[in-house]
Amino acid sequence: MAVTVSIPTILRNLTGGQKSVEASGSTLAEVIDDLESRHAGLKAKLVKDGSLHRFVNVYVNDEDVRFQGGLEAKVSEGADVTILPAVAGGMR
Amino acid sequence: MARYDSLLDALGDTPLVGLPRLSPSETVRLWAKLEDRNPTGSIKDRPALAMVEAAERDGRLRPGSTILEPTSGNTGISLAMAARLKGYRLVCVMPENTSEERRQLLAAYGAEIISSPAAGGSNMAVALAKQLAAANPDWVMLYQYGNPANADAHYRTTGPEILRDLPTVTHFVAGLGTTGTLVGVGRYLREHKPDVQIVAAEPRYGELVYGLRNLDEGFVPELYDPDVLTGKFSVGSQDALRRTRQLLEVEGIFAGISTGAILHAALAVAEKAAGTGERADVVFVVADGGWKYLSTGAYSGSLEEAAARLEGHLWA
Known part of the structure; x- marks a missing residue:
């Protein structure tokens, strides 16, 4: 299944400068494996010891995958996958 | 009874109002907890006063003490009011790209502001505040990101108010900053309603804010307890602006x-x-409320123009 993945500035050296790339897969893990096959090095930045890196947030259609099964989160056809660094956000 | 001995005593017990026009149906209802009805106009009055009082109780804060805090605005304004009434000096570390109104308010209350670089966002403000705390050991950093009194204020007050006013509550949705509101209210509600859903809304900023962020230097507040949350949404500035205007146009609420x-x-x-x-x-x-954001142009012109003006601003 084809999805669109937004790449944060800090990782664009791995995607030849592209802000967003196409990928396929029905779970986040499959999407990341597919990304890795074309943009080597990305997976190591996103996944550590079999789960998402602590300071990386991944959203499928704006919902954080950590509450949708993590790497096993379902990704539907046409979904927007957004990768972002974790930041302190909100009204402080 | 709506008479209080001082402004500090007027904290909390805010209205919970129904939103009949925005609610999807009679059985799925939205309720707004009006935290702008606090002494300095934001939810941050609750944790700010709780942190000050906790530090007074354990002897860290004494008359004439200097309080130091990394804040993008509302916590600083709450602390500035409390510091003025209680006789403390306040130094705030805030990113330079926060709204002009917040700076004016802080200055009016007598707080001192140290600016951190816009590109570093709140992470940089936190890092700079930690450096200043190390260099000035007699200053008291309340540190809202890791101070248990922050979440505890919501566990003791915000949560019980919600359950008292709406015993049928099924979902609680709040912003994710220090995580104090979600963790404190979430823990309280879950103890009484095990199936309650606790959902975070996280601001998603433009490239300018994330640009220099390194994935190995991320920041997760010490207060954060992922077990309390059941969901988290990332919301971009255009969606946030669209809903801010919708809330005003449909239900009459002028919010930030x-x-x-x-x-x-x-x-x-x-x-x-x-x-x-x-x-x-x-x-x-x-x-x-929306007052502190008028200068950003959030409420005028097209959504696209307003979103473009917010690019590079920390709006939450």
């Missing part, structure tokens, strides 16, 4: 931009509930 982001997530969970036919009472937080 972060409230628009929270409403966006609240509507998403409400619509999900309506889709599956379940009954839901969704409470969301109105974190502050």
